[in-house]
Amino acid sequence: MTDAMISAVGLRKSFGDFEAVKGIDVDVRRGEAFGFLGPNGAGKSSAMRMIAAVSPVSGGELRILGMDPAAHGPAIRGRLGVCPQEDTLDNELNVYDNLYIYGRYFGIDKALVRERVDELLDFVSLTDKATSRVEDLSGGMKRRLTIARSLVNRPDLLLLDEPTTGLDPQARHVLWDQLFRLKQAGVTLVITTHYMDEAEQLCDRLVVMDKGLIVAEGSPRELIDAHSTREVAELRFGVAPEGDSNEAMAEKVADLGDRVEVLPDRVLVYSDDGEAVIAGVHERGLQPAAVLVRRSTLEDVFLRLTGRSLVD
Template sequence: MISARGLRKSFGDFEAVKGIDVEVRRGEAFGFLGPNGAGKSSTMRMIAAVSPVSGGELRILGMDPAVDGPAIRGRLGVCAQEDNLDVELNVRDNLYIYGRYFGLPKAVVNERVDELLDFVQLTEKATSKVEDLSGGMKRRLTIARSLVNRPDVLLLDEPTTGLDPQARHVLWDRLFRLKQSGVTLVITTHYMDEAEQLCDRLVVMDKGLIVAEGSPLDLIRQHSTREVAELRFGVAEQGETHDALAEKVADLGDRVEVLPDRLLVYTDDGDRVIARVHERGLQPVATLVRRSTLEDVFLRLTGRTLVD
């Protein structure tokens, strides 16, 4: 569905995307992860055929966006990060007017609007004003609007930003149903649990390059351990710094990460680590054993430092 070889994007002397290879297969959910400034948005805009390629090769649905931009855009659905709904129109008219932009007959648009309102559970809100909707409802309406042309590929930029947990799960369910129906999803997100839930495969980008690629489970296996033992110490009482404590447990796992409030010991047996910690006379005030997550992978690959 999407094929990129040596894809680059430059803005003057600044190179935002530095030659990446990407393959997105039909019917899968593919994710782009990365910190701010990693090149995700620039890549998504090229895939959406609204930003010209600076170098390399990009094919979308077998077509060249430099030549076939209108044809490509007619088969894409785009759900931007910010809801850009028309607040002067009610819920139904937001879908109807957008459908008419694609040149669809009135009867066809009306039928699709009814289907989409039902799909995103907004039928009862059809005549409501957009400003009266909750954040989750607005997001569902934005996704419904991006589906009015029955796209082959749906591009979703941070689809659940700002939503409460209940609204996020409702949206996840809708997106899962779309994938089941054969729509190819391309997603950017900052929520690692969302990427684990939705993405069949993903790439992690950093500084314009792809630093890892695979399924969420494969990435965890390649770049982390099965479990993480979290150790919280009352450092002031014990009179030792976290760095000093980390040296005392360094041999108990594959690696130890020092955070301001705790130590993370990456291991395949977290319970064993905690038992050994106590055997050495160390007394953490709290312990936790959890499975490794995509967030552990993400932070290891891209760092914990904020990027402006």
């Protein structure tokens, strides 16, 4: 048994003259949680569809579970679980039947499907909702049901596209706990997300994609160490008495850190010692209206690598 669940070398995806994925190398190991991060249009979804064996490869080599998706698509899909970004549950059926009928699509014996449905309802804490109609569930319950459905075939590899989009903080943390339990049970996870805290919580390793290319790869800690500083000092000056703009104020404190970033409402000073930055600001007679020292996060890395401009 190989430890390589996904192996891609020079992977490309084109739509006519447009190249969505421009030759990426990806290696996902058994039992890890691997993340794809990137702005809209970065190529994440195109890469995930190739990995799910539902979109043909335009170039390069791709092996999923040791198999070529062009030749063994059905065999690969039979061992995958897919949790799409949009819930595709059958609103006309109750919770139990959504899982039972989906399990029968895989040709699983009726008695075994019933056993698995009971296990999965318990796993996602929906046993008491088994006879409820899907349309009566909350958003968090629907998301948990979608994840349960993706597990009915006992997949070796679970693909999750924006698994917690639209959920409140409590529902997100419940799902994080369930995904962590899956990883502990040996399920390999591949996740796309726009939530940087989610990526930090769930992913052992991840890649940041931009314009069809991988621009960084590593664990969350490795990426922060490589592309940011230990801390960030946030300075909010408000309207300075002398009328200085944030750009002008940034020039006055630029040498206090490794890097300075100017935003409309604040100045960010990246440094390994945020408190020393604040002390230096006050020593120069500058009086910010508010200050905050925080640790660098994956979001700082993401924005530095892909920019702050919106991508349509």
